[in-house]
Amino acid sequence: MGVKREFFGETKDGAPVYLYHVSNNNGMEMVWTNFGAILRNVYVFDKDGAKRDVVLGYDSLDEYYVNEPFFGSTIGPSANRVNGAQYQIAGRTYHMSVNNSGKHNLHTDIDLGFHKRVWEAKETNNGVIFSLEQEDGEMGFPGNRLFTVEVSLSEDNEIRIHYHAESDQDTLINMTNHSYFNLGGHDSGKILDHVVQLNASYFTPVHNEEAIPTGEILPVEGTPMDFTQPKPIGRDAAEDYEQLRFGRGYDHNFCVDGAVDKEGRYESALRSFACVTNPVTGITMHAYTTLPGFQFYIGNFIETHKGKDGATYSIRDGFCLESQFYPNAINEENFVTPVFGPDKPYDSETVYKFG
Secondary structure (H helix, E strand, O other): OEEEEEEEEEOOOOOEEEEEEEEOOOOOEEEEEOEOOEEEEEEEEOOOOOEEEOEOOOOOHHHHHHOOOOOOEEEOOEOOEEHHHEEEEOOEEEEOOOOEOOOEEEOOOOOOOHHHOEOEEEEOOOEEEEEEEEOOOHHHOOOOEEEEEEEEEOOOOEEEEEEEEEEOOOEEOEOEEEOOEOOOOOOOOOOOOOEEEEOOOEEEOEOOOOOOEOOOOEEOOOOOOOOOOOEEOOOOOOOOOHHHHHHOOOEEEEEOOOOEOOOOOEOOOOEEEEEEEOOOOOOEEEEEEOOOEEEEEOOOOOOOEEOHHHOEEOOOOOEEEEEEOOOOHHHOOOOOOOEEEOOEOEEEEEEEEEO
């Protein structure tokens, strides 16, 4: 087990950016950068002993300055969509960047969000602790806030992401990681043959193509959204089903089984929410989170462009499992609230375990 730091470049303001290589005794390796607290590489072994990098990304820092698909990014303070790019806390309205469908907010801010910031980084025995401070009012959020993202790699081939935040005012916090996985290797093409099982009996449908939830929590049973039994991603992805038409495929929030009871009470505990297998390479990924939901997205909007090692990425070349509070939860009484403050620090954990 160890951490190796490598110079990656300088920002436009001259701040140094590094890559942090973290490996375990099994030969698995993850690589993060303090630019955006981004996960750049995950090297695991396939069934034949060949080492494969299973996350999409870029070779250079300059490319991460653009990064329209948010490859590997830490998203915050607010992930996913907020209806009308505004919300209220204690009767006061806060306005966010309008950057989606001409009226909504997506992932906080395209240019100023967490994925475009240089984080302070402190190395540990098996990972890195990234930290970032934000002032009251910055990007439309109340409170002076301190965010930390601690990433670590275990000897059980687990990538652990521990999010923590403290604020001196009640504020909106809904962080996630936006890695795109391809268990055939980042350069192996479509992920439609990956076999997925989701521990999610319910999902939150959306109004239309703008992907704002209706506020309903509906069962997946009897619909193409049902992954409670293992099935290939591509089996039902092209079904003539309204929700799939809205998202051009799967791009929806699913509700983690057991996280929220029938009365709407949420209990933070680490729960298994997904298992994904590539039948060709034999690589598996189990995902766990303490959060109530996750966005299952299959790269329906990836435009064809250059990725790492000369690879070309395009639509459905990667899938995301973004742990989260439900999208637009800040504006939906029916959803668990993502408001945190002086008496309630934000704290969550997500784990991706490879085999």
